Amino acid sequence: MQKSFISYEHCERRIFSFAAAYMCPICHFSVNPASEEVLEIPSPFLDKSEPMSVTLKPTDGLFLRDYKNGSDLHIGITNSKGEIFEFDSRGVSTGACWKQFLNIQIPVSTKKEEWDLILEKTSEKFKHERYDDSLMNCFSFVTSSLASIEEIAEFCKDKAVFSEKFLTESTKRAAKYISVYRHIEKYGFYII
Incomplete structure (x- = not known):
């Protein structure tokens, strides 16, 4: 807490x-x-993730102690059990225990089984060899996963549009x- x-x-x-x-x-x-x-x-910061949501934290350190405006952020996505899936230079990993992060609910009507299947399929495509800081990163993993959900797919094509639609309000707060x-x-x- x-x-x-x-x-x-x-x-x-x-x-x-x-x-x-x-x-x-x-x-x-x-x-x-x-x-x-x-x-x-x-x-607004949590230490326990919620199911079927997007998670956001500083790449280095903690929000309250270390974050400065403009610092890099790391983004992940949770499955129906609240386990965080994240993508970095090691590939997709799960089970990390994040501290002091934002948990952002994405308003979708997707069933738990479908959500988990989407994460599984996206995880298979995101191999560590494909990782690139600018072009194929944690943000790409999250938006690729969510682009499979028809009702929000249009917002996942562009990082700026996705950020404005789903992240900006929480990050401003x-x-x-x-x-x-x-x-x-x-x-x-x-x-x-």
Whole structure:
């Protein structure tokens, strides 16, 4: 489970922190956390994958600690049991235990058996000899797998279209979360 933070209002401002403060960082007066409406802001990052989804993590390190805007990301896809399938210079592998990643549900009506068969067939085509950082990579593996699903095939032909349709919203939310999280970690709070 990834660390979440909380949000509450005081001095007509929204304050974010890991725990309710007993002194307002704005007015420096006492705050009664029990009297404030405290909202928990859950982390968008998971340590356990969900079935039939796309997974996304930094190629190196962890989102909250290491990721910088523009750093390379690694993408995978899960089967109906939630096992991550990924493609890299070693070929297709499964069973890796990813930490702190985004799990993105792709809205399809595909049955579990069909989804798993698609992954199996795509995995057979993606051999380590074919791997290329730019042309035949983890993203190619995921979009090739999903291109077999008729209802979303049109979005899988182009990486930019696929990203905009399925990944952008989650990655923007993650970027905001990382920014606020790091600010809280550094200063103890974040105020808007």
